[in-house]
Amino acid sequence: MGEFELIRKYFTLHSNEVNLEQNCVQLGIGDDCALINIPHGDVLAVSTDTFLEGTHFFKDTNPFAIGFKSLAVNLSDLAAMGAEPVAFTLALTLPDSNEDFIAEFSRGLFTIADRFRISLVGGDTTRGPLSVTITVMGKTPCNEAIRRSGARDNDVICVSGALGGAAYGVALRYDKSKIHGNPDSAKAFNLLDYPNPRMDLVPFMHKYRVNSALDISDGFLGDLKHILDSSEKSAEIDIKDIPISEALHNLPADEQLNYALNGGDDYEICFTLSEKDYLLWQDDYKSGKAPKIYRVGTIKELSDNRISKGNRVTFTENGKAVSRHIDRNSFSHF
């Protein structure tokens, strides 16, 4: 089967099926452009990410996971903005027309596309070193998109899930001697290869008036800094409140904390909201009506004199000042 036929078999035909279910998509693949209806009162949210073999995923990553994760991390950007998925385009560069690869890649891609009801509406396939660029489009009510810049004094800082497990997966892929007999390696690899974009949070982020949000892709501390820079605020973080991934539970406490604070690839959401809204969310969580969230700190004025110059985050431990050293350097992805 030629490359054109492979693309048609594994991408074009599937995408048309999904399009029929998606009333936003007026015209899918096959013309010069796709056509998409953005409902009146909504704004379009757009994000682009490139995935390169050797930079964003290891050479031995299975094609199903590459397809899955490429779209998952883009969906995560929509979730962080408070947007619902609508459509995406795929630019795929392949070294050869290997049907096994294309079949598994597309199965991974459409597993997550179908789960979150997002339509493939266009793309381009070229020959070259393996690379995946996805542009994802979503919608959110005008003036309700959640920006990084909206954090307010005394906002509660939350994260949507346990941190550090995916970064441990990266470390294990680098040092394979630590995989054998390690009860946690499967968990860590699962977190690394199959991130769960937190689309489930979106309605709750609007309901509880979340003021600022982003997704944790480069490590909690580094990403929190983007909120603090954009919002011109500082933060106090209690290290005992950081939720640690289960995949790390057999490591020494300091290593656990280091992965959770500085590891990347979590794709949980970090967000801030008022104390009052946080308490409402917690009440609803306790009665089973909202997803679990983790309070990890508080937004402070930038002029707060407890914040040392040049560093916007201070740490406490069970409410008291921390005496021990806390590593603040993000891991590199690879």
Add this chain to the structure above:
Amino acid sequence: MGEFELIRKYFTLHSNEVNLEQNCVQLGIGDDCALINIPHGDVLAVSTDTFLEGTHFFKDTNPFAIGFKSLAVNLSDLAAMGAEPVAFTLALTLPDSNEDFIAEFSRGLFTIADRFRISLVGGDTTRGPLSVTITVMGKTPCNEAIRRSGARDNDVICVSGALGGAAYGVALRYDKSKIHGNPDSAKAFNLLDYPNPRMDLVPFMHKYRVNSALDISDGFLGDLKHILDSSEKSAEIDIKDIPISEALHNLPADEQLNYALNGGDDYEICFTLSEKDYLLWQDDYKSGKAPKIYRVGTIKELSDNRISKGNRVTFTENGKAVSRHIDRNSFSHF
């Protein structure tokens, strides 16, 4: 200067300036997503294309031209759909952080972005073999997008400009012995490297109720076939009416025709409209109120018995049947 600073200097800062002028763009680069207002009554048009060194442009193409052409060919897709430009994202993969390259690439990119008032709203930069993926977004009134599938019996088939010059540029880049002393090589390279997306046609395509359109990227005959397949029609083309690029005028007549019919990279628009609307357009052209267009043939019923089986295009020459052989094979891009 590090890569992050280079990107900031040459892309982020510029894009913000353009954003301020573009009232569709609510939020540009710098958050998890960009936010774009699609006016009520309009539909979003989206297209993605990848440009790879060695596949879509020659290794010695200057970076200004790479930046210019990458966006130009995407804008051409919007024009072919009858859409006005709004915003684009850029995924750029670079082998190294060469400031000269980035400066010239971005100058080419923003030369055309500014000309057509389209905003860069997001992107991603990665390290790897040179590759440019652009996703372009435009808007067009709901139900007025011009599809490939709308051609009607007896529609006049038009093209928006002379054909074949860019393909001659490709041929000259392959066989450099023919460049020296060739008075046409500069014209051909200019057509190849700096295609002019025909955004100027968009208002006229709507005004004269164009029924079907696409842009000529793979060669006139091959692209016309997409209209005929989608619309379930056939066509009669008069080879004497095909407008031949000036860059070809010193070649033998058969070669000229071959480049014009089968060469790619023209980025002119091929479209169909009723005889009545064609005559109205021509009247307005003669009084200086509409751009020049070239009538090249007529859409016919698919069952028309003059159409030989398996071939949807028949040729005439000054209105009479053609006896000589006409090559119908598209050139490959490279």
